[in-house]
Amino acid sequence: MSDSNDKPLGRYIRVLETVAAARTGLTLTDIARELGLQPGTAHRLIRGLVDQDLLGSAPGTKSYVTGPRLQALLHATMDQAGYAGLAKPVLDGLVAEFGETAHLARLNGDFAESVLMEQPSGADRAFVQPGRQLPLHAAASGKAILAFQDEAFVARYLSRPRERYTEKTKVEDLDIRNELAQIRADGVAVCDNELDAGVLSYGHPIQVNGGYVLYSVGITGLADRFRPMERSRIKQRLAEAAADLGRKLGFTA
Amino acid sequence: MSDSNDKPLGRYIRVLETVAAARTGLTLTDIARELGLQPGTAHRLIRGLVDQDLLGSAPGTKSYVTGPRLQALLHATMDQAGYAGLAKPVLDGLVAEFGETAHLARLNGDFAESVLMEQPSGADRAFVQPGRQLPLHAAASGKAILAFQDEAFVARYLSRPRERYTEKTKVEDLDIRNELAQIRADGVAVCDNELDAGVLSYGHPIQVNGGYVLYSVGITGLADRFRPMERSRIKQRLAEAAADLGRKLGFTA
DNA sequence: GAAATTATTTTCGATATTCGAAAGTTCAGG
């Protein structure tokens, strides 16, 4: 009888399951023994999975853990209700302090998707309602995520045409790369009239345990009213919120 | 340049990501268009994924959703901290009401692994501390999960030898099958001195959106003290807790 | 209800990947 589990795909998945089930990192030999594979085969399978970022190996060590792409996949499947319970209180805290709209965005393909939004009572119309796909080069929460992706991702993103939403939208490779560098240095991304006219927003990356950035948290408001707000305070509170959310959304790598 | 994403494994994963990112089920054509695949290729990839239970197709319809094996894999990558934020409040509620230990268990291989436990202050020694592997035939939270697995899983489980932990442990196929049927009818599983002597516990399956049961929630106490507690009340509160947890741990199918 | 359109499934030879076995490296302890 030919078990469907000895097809190539099935073997890859069994390796993933083995690693995922382990509390701690597994070594090549662990995996080979567990699945009854010879070392050479296990090595090839693992390499394939690492190439796809489905497994990661803590640099320096020889043990493997679940990779960022698998974590992203998990988050992508989680229901919005799952996020709401975790993230809503944090967003509410931001709303209470600044009186502007706060939202949580998640990397989804080539966009940052808004997955949760909280507004002050009597808010303007929503610019970041859940489901909206925010461009990675022209939204604060998008830029905050893009700035912390690896070079291969950034290069791929920049290799494709980008839409210009307003006359202030940055579309040149160099402009965008410079801004990403600044975001990495500063910790916070700004989008001033680059996506929606008259709208100003701040975004902060959310780092989960492994250090990967899949989410960002942002505050958005009408530029005229929001601009005077003290920037250092916004930055500090966003950083706190991001740290809190990172813990709540986090994984043990 | 040969992108690692056009290797066979990468294409399978991209299909999974596409389906996972969609809020609703995707049809073959949707997937093919999204990924720029020709229909025949998409069909073969999808079929391979369905064979592995990584994708599922709602019976009758032609649209694909994430399958039970993918859900199990992704959940397995979540660690205790990830659960804590979601499930701790629910367990705390049970502890507050009954004054006994509550825990969340997850199907892991041929055992139900306790992944989170909450105890009343001044508790007895812990019988379900996180990490403990609870047998599927001799623990309330294990039986609650086993009762809702498909026939192939149950048959495979019963085809292998089972340990007898106490003289009350049920090990005969027929006894176990009868009890599983009763659990399906009743909704709640009981383990009375079958695993740890002097310990009584109740378990309730947790259904996530697709209907798959990967988790259960349970209450455990010393039999002498716990037995007098009103059973219907326990059952009702466990059902509520399970519904709540199912929402929080759930996926968009 | 027949024709046209769109969606799904199957077939095909060529190509690329995977397979297990065995040999070759690297690394850590004694």
Add this chain to the structure above:
DNA sequence: CCTGAACTTTCGAATATCGAAAATAATTTC
């Protein structure tokens, strides 16, 4: 330095995958 375990590479044979095209099924249109 030697030894053994863990890790990595190599190899021809077996197998899965590839894109293109054709066949079937389901839906829509007229």
